[in-house]
Amino acid sequence: MDITTGFIVIGVIHGVLYFFDNFFKTCAHYPYLKFLEGTGFQISFLSIKWKTKAFNRVIIRWGNSRPRFLHLWFTLGLYASLLLLPVSVLLLLYSFIQNVFVSAEGGVIIEPVVPGVNLPVSELGYYSLTLVLCSIVHELGHALAAVLENVNLIDTGANIFYILPVAYVSLSTEKFSSLNRKNVLKILCAGIWHNLVLTLFAFLLFQALPFIFSSFYHVNKGITIANIAKHSPLLGSKGLSVGDTVYRVNDCDINDENKWYSCLQSLEGPKPAFCIESDVVHSLDESIPLKHLENGNLDCCDKEKSKNICFEYLDSADGVLELPSHACLPGRSVVEKSTNFCSADPHACPNGFYCFRPILANGTNLFKIICEDKNVIYLGLASDIYRTVEVSSYIPNIFFNSTVLPDVVTKFVKYTAVISLGLAIVNVIPFIYMDGQHIADVLGLILLRKRCGKSGARIITVIITWFFTFILVIQCLLTILKVLL
Structure with a gap:
């Protein structure tokens, strides 16, 4: 489906x-x-709501268990959230300007997560579970801070808006509105604070996972092929298989999942150059007179009779052994026999080997994927490998033959850190129906009431809230449109 x-x-x-x-x-x-x-x-x-009073007693007991610690805890949360507010606003404005006025290839800082657009459908479960966890932690912060200030807790529950699950707590508005403004801010910022703490915890855990799993898996020694899509061009008897251990792609060493993706990204640029033995060139060359193609490239192969690739001799000016400036060679054979790469200038190759670069269409590249027990030669796009091959940073040892457990834990922790930080940023920005709207109202009364009066302060905060609401909505729509188009 x-x-x-x-x-x-x-x-x-x-x-x-x-x-x-x-x-x-x-x-x-x-x-x-x-x-x-x-x-x-x-x-x-398009909404299903569930509410209950079953958790009220537990939350009230927690909120009254250590009042001195919780007062200090939520005071820290107040200052941390107020520091996050200008940072989040600046990030939003920067992302908006970047999205509207600058054609940024590196992506924007703040963007919505849309399943099937910029979120793989296969990872929708991680997204949903972490969103539930982060919203529960967020609402628990509000509830504990409210109990600490003697605000009545009415009920707790969850809302499913179409597919998005979100937890919530209901508080007594009468008691809440009677508090002084600092205590109101503590309650409003408590959820943001809890999301920041959860982000920090998840980030530290994510960094520690390789060490934790190193007792059961080989870590930082390559990557394991965890899954290959059925339509992947890498799938086949001469391609990759689930369980293969990969150490290098062309001249790029790989020690973990991040290095795998950075290597693929770097190989989308200049074409690789291979050190090829002169005897191989002379014996396998099937070149014809050079032809100029419509894309501006040169071709020295007869495509109707051969599937060979035209290679350019990068040091042809040296005239070494009268090697041809272009040679039509079988890509798989010469790359398998090649032991070195010579993309860097000067082109250094072992004695008897010389530097040749394949002439390929834009975007297409020639890959030599070095595995533990085989080499895979692939002619195509780096994006095809990126999209159809899933890898793991964990290599199974003799006791574990599957990477499912560390992969699931790693993705869950990573999503927790990202989603929790995203909730903190979005909630602190002045946006209607979010914590930021109420935080802006209270801050407006504190900072502007003496100069502008109560009504004037509210008008200004309403204008600010609607301005940032407009900016955030446009930012999300533009990001989605750019991804789709």
Whole structure:
């Protein structure tokens, strides 16, 4: 099932639930109404809400267990969140300017996460689970800070907006509004603070995972092929297989997953050059008179009779052994026999070997993937490898033959750090219906009330909130459109 079909199915399920919910409520169907009342479910258009009082007692006990520590904890959270506010605003403005006025190839700093667009569908489960975890931690911060300030906790629960699960807590607005502004800010910033702490914890855990798993797996000694898509051009008897250990791609050494992707990215640029033995050139050369192609390249192979590749001799001016300036050679054979690369200038090759570079179409490259027990030769795009081959930084040892456990833990921790930081940034920015809106209201009253009056301060904060709401919405829409187009 592709992502579009999945979204349609989820939409149909929401529609069916919404129809029957209205139908049973219109008929005053008592068992159904009793079910909703007992379980705490509420169904609305493209939304399912669940609320309960079951966790109130536990949260109240936690909030009253160590009041002195929690007062210090949430005071630190207040200052940390207020420091994050200008940083987040500047990041948003920078990303907006970058997105609108600059054609940035490196991507923007703040962008929405959209399944099937910039989030692999296969990782939607990680995204959903970490979003639930981060929102629970966020709301727990609000709840504990509220209990500490004697604000009544009404209930807790969760909302599913189409496919996005989000936790929430309901507080007594009457008691909340009677607090002094500093304590109000503590409660408003508590969720952001908890997300920052969770981000730091997940980041440190992510850095420690290679050490933790090093007792059970080989780490920083290459990568393991974890999965290959069925349509991958690398799949086959002469290609890669699940479980292969890869140490190098061309002249780029690989010790972990990050290095694998950085090597592929670097190989999207200049074509690699190979040290080829002179006897191989003379014996396998099938070149014809040079032809100029429409793309500006030269070709020395007869494509109708041969699948060879035209190689350019980079040091042809030396006239060594009268090697031809261009040679039509079988790519797989010469690359397999080549033991060195000579892309850097000067082109250094062992004695008897000389530097040749394949002449290929834009984007296409010649890859020599060096594995533990074989070499894989691939002619194509680096993006094809990137999109269709999943790798792991963990190489199984004699006791473990699967990388599933460390890969799952690593992805979950990585998503937790990213999503939690994203929630902290979005929540602190003045945006309607988010914590930032209420933080801006309180800060506006503190900073502007004496000069502008209460109504003037509220007008200014409303303008600021709507301005940043507009900026953030446009930023998200432009980022999605650029990815789609």
